[in-house]
Amino acid sequence: MAKHKLLVAEFDTPAEIVSAAGKLQSAGYRDYDAHTPFPIHGLDKAMKIKDSRLGWIVLGHGITGCLIGLGMQWWMNGVDYQMLIGGKPYFAYQAFVPVTFALTILLSAFGAVFGMFFLNGLPRWSHPLLAHPGFRRHTDDKFYLSVESDDPKFDATKTRALLEEIGGKRVALLEAP
Amino acid sequence: MSQINVMPDSALVVPPEAPHEKLVHGNHTFHDVTELVSEVTERKPELAWKICLALSVSVLGAFGAAVLYLIWSGTGIWGLQQPVGWAWDITNFVFWVGIGHAGTLISAILFLFRQKWRTSINRFAEAMTLFAVACALLFPGIHVGRIWMTYFLAPLPNQMGMWPNFRSPLLWDVFAVGTYGTVSLLFWYVGLIPDIATLRDRAKTKLRAMAYGVLSLGWRGSMRHWINYERSYMILAGISTPLVLSVHTIVSFDFATSVIPGWHTTIFPPYFVAGAIFSGFAMVVTLMVLARQLFGMKDLVTLDHLEKMNKIILLTGTLVGYAYAMEFFIAWYSGNEYEQYAFINRALGPYAWAYWTMITCNVISPQFFWFKRFRRSIPVMFALSILVNIGMWFERFVIIVTSLHRDYLPSSWGYFMPTIWDIAMFVGSFGLFFTLFLLFIRFLPMIAISEVKGVMPEASPHHGHHEGHGHGASIAAAEAR
Numbered sequence: 072m073a074k075h076k077l078l079v080a081e082f083d084t085p086a087e088i089v090s091a092a093g094k095l096q097s098a099g100y101r102d103y104d105a106h107t108p109f110p111i112h113g114l115d116k117a118m119k120i121k122d123s124r125l126g127w128i129v130l131g132h133g134i135t136g137c138l139i140g141l142g143m144q145w146w147m148n149g150v151d152y153q154m155l156i157g158g159k160p161y162f163a164y165q166a167f168v169p170v171t172f173a174l175t176i177l178l179s180a181f182g183a184v185f186g187m188f189f190l191n192g193l194p195r196w197s198h199p200l201l202a203h204p205g206f207r208r209h210t211d212d213k214f215y216l217s218v219e220s221d222d223p224k225f226d227a228t229k230t231r232a233l234l235e236e237i238g239g240k241r242v243a244l245l246e247a248p
Numbered sequence: 249m250s251q252i253n254v255m256p257d258s259a260l261v262v263p264p265e266a267p268h269e270k271l272v273h274g275n276h277t278f279h280d281v282t283e284l285v286s287e288v289t290e291r292k293p294e295l296a297w298k299i300c301l302a303l304s305v306s307v308l309g310a311f312g313a314a315v316l317y318l319i320w321s322g323t324g325i326w327g328l329q330q331p332v333g334w335a336w337d338i339t340n341f342v343f344w345v346g347i348g349h350a351g352t353l354i355s356a357i358l359f360l361f362r363q364k365w366r367t368s369i370n371r372f373a374e375a376m377t378l379f380a381v382a383c384a385l386l387f388p389g390i391h392v393g394r395i396w397m398t399y400f401l402a403p404l405p406n407q408m409g410m411w412p413n414f415r416s417p418l419l420w421d422v423f424a425v426g427t428y429g430t431v432s433l434l435f436w437y438v439g440l441i442p443d444i445a446t447l448r449d450r451a452k453t454k455l456r457a458m459a460y461g462v463l464s465l466g467w468r469g470s471m472r473h474w475i476n477y478e479r480s481y482m483i484l485a486g487i488s489t490p491l492v493l494s495v496h497t498i499v500s501f502d503f504a505t506s507v508i509p510g511w512h513t514t515i516f517p518p519y520f521v522a523g524a525i526f527s528g529f530a531m532v533v534t535l536m537v538l539a540r541q542l543f544g545m546k547d548l549v550t551l552d553h554l555e556k557m558n559k560i561i562l563l564t565g566t567l568v569g570y571a572y573a574m575e576f577f578i579a580w581y582s583g584n585e586y587e588q589y590a591f592i593n594r595a596l597g598p599y600a601w602a603y604w605t606m607i608t609c610n611v612i613s614p615q616f617f618w619f620k621r622f623r624r625s626i627p628v629m630f631a632l633s634i635l636v637n638i639g640m641w642f643e644r645f646v647i648i649v650t651s652l653h654r655d656y657l658p659s660s661w662g663y664f665m666p667t668i669w670d671i672a673m674f675v676g677s678f679g680l681f682f683t684l685f686l687l688f689i690r691f692l693p694m695i696a697i698s699e700v701k702g703v704m705p706e707a708s709p710h711h712g713h714h715e716g717h718g719h720g721a722s723i724a725a726a727e728a729r
Contacts, residue, residue, distance in 0.1 A: 089709040092471075108278060109442070109702040110474035113709045120472055123479035133487075147403060147411035154413055169420035169498050173427040176491045180431040180484060184438055187480035191473040194465035201461075201468060207449040209469045210442065210698075212278035 075247040076220035077199050078230050079206065080239025081213050085111045088214040091237040093117040095216060098233060102222035106200065106215040125186050132182025133175050140174035141167060199245040217245075276547060278701050285443075285695045286450055288543050293690060296542065304682035311676025314669055315390055323393040325669040332652045332664040337391035338502075339644040340674050342520075344384035344681075345425060345499055346640060349492055349521070350528020351377025352432060355439070356488035359481075365556055367699040368549045371443075372539065373532050374436045375694070379684040380531070381429040383677045388421070390673075417501040424498040431491060435484045438477070441467050442698040496524040503647065510590035510651030513578065519571035523640060526564035526610070530636035533557050537630045539689060548695055551624050558623040561636065565614030568643075572611065590651055598663055599650045602642050609639025 082088040092105050096118055105114055149162035200206050209215050216239060218230050234242050318325060328335060351373040358366040389398055401422045403412055412419050445467040448460035500516035540549040579591040594603050613635045616622040654661045701707055
């Protein structure tokens with residue numbers, strides 16, 4: 072297997088990267104990414120990124136939390152350890168609402184955070200981009216496009232020329248260590 | 249560019265730089281924002297910060313000593329007696345949980361309402377939430393007296409084959425506040441990830457690079473990640489909103505579901521939530537006024553931000569005042585003499601001094617914010633925010649202690665007097681709060697760097713491209729839809 076490579080180009084403004092990403096997309100590239108200090112609205116459309124599936128993950132977690140909450144209270148107070156308090160029913164679903172609600176929210180929050188990590192492949196502490204000293208300003212004020220060597224259209228010289236043509240500066244080839 | 253030219257509908261175009269909407273003052277670039285916020289965590293700590301930390305840690309130490317003595321001796325060291333068997337411990341708990349609510353309101357509810365001004369203060373307010381909830385959680389933990397029994401609070405299988413009683417509001421509290429603390433921590437951390445990555449990329453020392461590197465999880469600002477990230481943030485805001493409203497509701501159930509005159513009222517849930525937001529906003533103003541002064545954040549946290557906060561303080565303070573009045577009306581309207589006595593005793597009895605302190609601080613003092621001059625005056629808002637916090641502590645004290653100290657049998661009436669240990673624990677909890685806070689502003693970005701950049705006019709792809717192609721207009725139109 073060939074070594075994993077990346078071509079990276081720098082841009083100065085959100086407008087530049089949105090237009091460049093659109094050109095990369097229409098040139099037929101698919102395995103590329105943009106790296107920006109904040110989400111740029113319009114860039115996702117230019118890159119034709121599909122809508123996030125996170126909502127479904129959270130929904131699943133929420134339903135699970137709700138069932139665990141209600142089931143736990145039903146088993147503990149309704150079946151396994153019945154306490155007669157004020158003549159109230161053992162399975163008093165009205166009184167079980169707050170805990171059921173809290174566990175629904177708790178598991179939904181786990182789904183929202185850890186589901187996001189899962190979809191994004193985080194944590195990932197080793198990545199060629201993180202090792203490159205010139206790339207540090209992606210969390211400050213510069214905008215980058217990176218094209219992966221896995222992309223079928225990737226060609227070290229042609230892709231470099233295209234990145235320069237669409238306005239990319241300081242184009243660099245990075246290799247996975 | 250044709251891909252993004254969704255719908256060139258000029259009627260929907262939002263002017264990108266309406267002057268009154270400018271959230272960041274002083275013509276800063278993206279790099280200036282990075283610099284301004286990150287620099288605080290990188291420079292040598294100021295003498296003032298060191299003195300504050302030394303003070304806070306000392307107070308925290310006193311708190312630790314008081315807790316140890318409490319565990320050693322039991323809750324008898326407090327001023328608790330019949331009939332007041334529950335006083336400052338629970339007052340402090342409700343006080344701290346309430347303060348926490350402002351952070352979630354700012355980070356979640358204002359986010360859902362697209363109130364972009366929140367970006368400058370949300371990180372700060374969320375941190376305040378976390379530390380306030382940490383202080384709050386300590387009190388129920390220690391006020392059980394026999395601390396080694398606290399595992400009874402959780403539904404853990406045990407050798408006695410017992411389960412907790414889920415029909416008790418005190419157990420609901422454990423789940424509500426526990427969930428609240430956990431979700432607040434997750435929300436805060438998710439917001440921090442891109443900013444910790446900024447600190448990682450600026451790191452000059454190996455230690456900083458390692459520590460921030462691990463905490464940022466390898467964040468590389470990928471647009472494909474941002475999509476999921478923004479969705480995650482939105483969902484967290486969406487689920488935090490009902491959560492924060494439920495937490496203080498459930499805290500109020502601790503009282504409302506009992507049959508003590510003065511506690512047994514249906515107005516408690518909304519009244520507690522309004523009071524929580526009120527006290528929390530006051531605490532944010534107190535801390536923010538100091539921090540923006542000390543750390544030179546005046547262009548990011550502007551007077552406009554503070555004025556908006558003061559408006560919310562005025563609104564919620566007035567809501568709380570309405571609730572106080574309504575409690576009296578219902579007491580009279582109920583025709584129940586015990587209920588009526590509880591309220592007459594509150595306003596005119598031995599605790600009248602506490603009641604009128606509460607009214608002065610909570611209802612009268614925020615009324616100054618009707619005037620723009622006071623809303624925009626730093627000394628006035630600082631003084632009023634402290635008064636509000638004093639008032640809100642007294643509100644909980646008044647509700648809890650005045651309702652208990654005269655029960656149905658006049659021979660057992662009493663008057664609660666705090667001991668030195670009550671005071672040590674209340675003051676000591678501020679030591680914990682401020683220690684955590686001072687460490688936070690030293691080691692983490694106190695303003696959400698990436699979010700602030702996102703609301704700057706330069707962040708929009710159509711910035712500086714207004715005339716001609718019209719593609720900027722189409723993005724604005726797409727966003728406005």
